[in-house]
Amino acid sequence: MRKILPIEKRNAVLSTMAVLLEQERANLKAVNQQDLSNYSGDDLAMEKRLLVDNAKIDGMILSLQQLTSQEDPVGKVRFDFTHENGMKISNKTAAFGTILIIYESRPDVTVEAGGIAFKSGNKILLKGGKESLLSNLKIVSLWHQALKDNDVATEWVEYLNYDRTETQIFLENPTQKVDLIVPRGGEQLIAFTKKHASCPVIVSGRGNNFVYVNKEANLEKAVAIIINGKTSNISVCNALDKVLIDTNIPNWEIFAKQLVTELQLFNVTVLGDEAVAKATGVKAISSDLIWYEEFLDHKIVIGATNSDQEAIDKINKYCGGHSASIITENNEIAQEFMDNVDTAAVYQNASTRFTDGGQFGLGGELAISTDKLHQRGPIGLQHLVTNKWYIYGEGQIR
Template identity: 85%
Template sequence: MKTLLSITIRNSVLSKMAALLEQERAIIKTVNQQDLSNYSGADLAMEKRLIVDDAKIDSMILSLNQLTDQDDPVGVERFRFTHENGMKISNKTAAFGTILIIYESRPDVTVEAGGIAFKSGNKILLKGGKESLLSNLKIIELWHLALKDSEVATDWVEYLNYNREETQAFLEHPTQKVDLIVPRGGENLINFVKKHATCPVIVSGRGNNFVYVNKDADLDKTLAIIINGKTSNISVCNALDKVLIDANLPNWEIFAKQIINELQLFNVEVLGDEAVVQATGVKAIESDLIWYEEFLEYKIVIGTTNSDQEAIEKINKYCGGHSASIITKNDSIAQEFMENVDTAAVYHNASTRFTDGGQFGLGGELAISTDKLHQRGPIGLQHLVTNKWYIYGEGQIR
C-alpha cells in the first residue's frame, strides 16, 4: 500500500487537474470527436455516454472543485471507547489502498470517479472501454501532469489499456495488489467482473426504475415526472423504465392515454399490460419477463395495479434495486411506500433522474451501488473508505 498523501497535496492535484481540463478543453473535444467517428453507433445509449462536450467538461471541472472543497474523508473518528483496564480505543476511517474502476464508454468517469478515489487517499487503476480510448488517454495525460506539478508519482493514477482477455487475466491474477473493484456498465460487464475478480467488488448495478401513480396523484406533476424520467437522458441508470398506475385513480384510462400521447411526441415506444392495452390500444408486452429489463433506449412499459401494496410487491419483485418514486398527495401513503420499497433511493413526487452523487450533494459519485454492502446508492467521497482500529495501551495484557 502506498503511503497516504497529505490532504493538502491531494487537494493540490485535484485543483491542478480542474485547471488543466479548462486549459485543454478544445483539445479534449477534438480527441473525443475521433473516438466518436471511430464508434459504430450500434448502441445509442453508449454513444451518448461517449460524448464529451462543453457541458460534460464543465461537469468534470465542477466535480473536482466540489471534491477539493470537501473535508478529508480519511482519519475521521467514528467510535471511541476507554477500556476498564485503561486502554484507549478508537475507530477511524482509512483508505482502501488500490481501487480498480472498470467502465464503459464514459470519459467523464476517468475524471470524476478517479477524483473521488484519489481524494479518498487511494491509488487508482482505470480500465475504460475501447470506444473511448483516445479520450481516456488524453485525460490520463492531464492527470499525470497534475500529479507531477504537485511532485507526486504518476503511478497514483494508472490507465490499464487491456483487451477483454488481458482484463480477465488481471482480475484472476493481479500483477499488483488490488483492494477493491468497481465495475460501471451493463450487466454483462458486471457479471464478467464478479465471475473473475479475486477481491471485493462493489456493483454499480442496473437501473430499471419505477414510478407508481397513486390514486391521489397530482396529474400535472405526474406527467412532468414521467416525461423527465424517460426522455431527459436515456443512457443513464437513473432513467425511468416502468410506470404503474393505480386502477383506483379516477378516469385512469384517460390519463394513461395522455401519458402515452406525450411520450410518443418524444418517439418513445410504449408497451402496456393487458389493462393498458384495452384502454389505450398500445402494443402489448410479450411476457412478464420484460418487467425485469432495463431499456437504456426510448422505450417504456406502463401497467396497472389494484392497490398500494400490490405496487410495492411488484416493484420489489422486478426492479433493479436502484430507484423508485411514488406520486401522491397523501403523505402517509407516500411514507409507507418509501419505507417498504426495497431500492437504494425512494422518491415522493420527484423524478428518479436525481439519483446521482452530484445531485445528492456528494460532489459526484464513484458509482451507484445496488448492493447493500458496504454502501448503497451513490458512493461519494465519505463512503469510499474502510476503517481501522487504533488501540493505545501502557503494557496491558489479557
C-alpha cells in the same frame, strides 16, 4: 504499502487537474471526436455517454472543484471507547489502498470517479472501454501532468490498456495488489467482473426504475415527472423504464391515454400490460419478463395495478434495486410505500433522475451501488473509505 499522501497534496493535484482540463478543453474535444468517428454507432446510449462536449468538461471541472473543497474523508473518528483497564480505543476511517475502476464509454468517469478515489487516499487503476481509448489516454496524461506539477509520483493514477482476455487474467491474478473493484457499465460488464474478480466488488447495478401513480396523485405532476424520468437522458441508470397506474384513480383509462399521448410526442415507444393496452391501444407486452429489463432507450412499459401493496410487490420483484417513486398527495401512503420498496433511493413526487451523487449533495459519485454492503446508492467521497482500529495501551495484557 504506499504511504498515504497528505491532504494538501491531494487537493493540490485535484486543483491542478481542474485547471489543465480548462486549458486542454479544445484538444480533449478534438481527441474525443476521433473516438466518436471510430465508434460503430450500434448503441445510442453508449454513443451518448461517449461524447465529451463543453457541458461534460464543465461537469468534470466542477466535480474536481467540489472535491477539493470537501473535508478529508480519511482519519475521521467513528467510535471512541476507553477500556476499563485504561486502554484508549478508537475506530477511524482509512483508505482502501488501490481501487480498480472498470467502465464503458464514459470518459468523464476517468476524471470524476478517479478524482473521488484519489481524494480518498487511494491509488487508481483505470480500465476504460476500447470505444473511449483516445479520450481516456488524453485525460490520464493530464492526471500525470497534474501529479508531476505537484511532485507526486505518476503511479498514483494508472491506465490499464487491456483487451477482454487481458482484463480477465488481471482480475483473476492481479500483478499488483487491488483492494476494491468498481465496475461502471451494463449488466454484462458487472457479471464479468464479479465472476473473475479476486477481491471485493461494488456493484453499480442496472436501473430499471419505477414510478407508481397512486389514486391520490396530482396527475399533472405525474405526467411531468414521468416525461422527465424517461426523456431527459435515456443513457443513464437513473432514467425511468416502468410506470404503474393505480386503477382506483377515477377514470384511470383517460389518464393512461393522456400519458401515452404525451410520451409519444417525445418519440417514446410505449408498451402496456393487458389492461393498459386495452385502454389505450398501445402494443401489449409479449411476456412478463420485460418487467425485468433496463431499456436505455426511448421505450417504456406501463401497467395497471389495483392496490398500493400490489405496486410495492411488483416493484420489489422486478426492479434493479436502484430507484422508485410514488406520485401521491397522501403523505401516509407515500411513507408506507417508501419504507417497503426495496430500492437504494425512494421518492415521493419527484423524478428518479435525481439519484446522483452531485444532486444528493455528495459532490459527485464513484458509482451508484445497488448492493447493500458496504454502501448503498450514490457512493460519494465520504463513503469510499474502510476503517481501522487504533488501540493505545501502557502495557496492558489480557
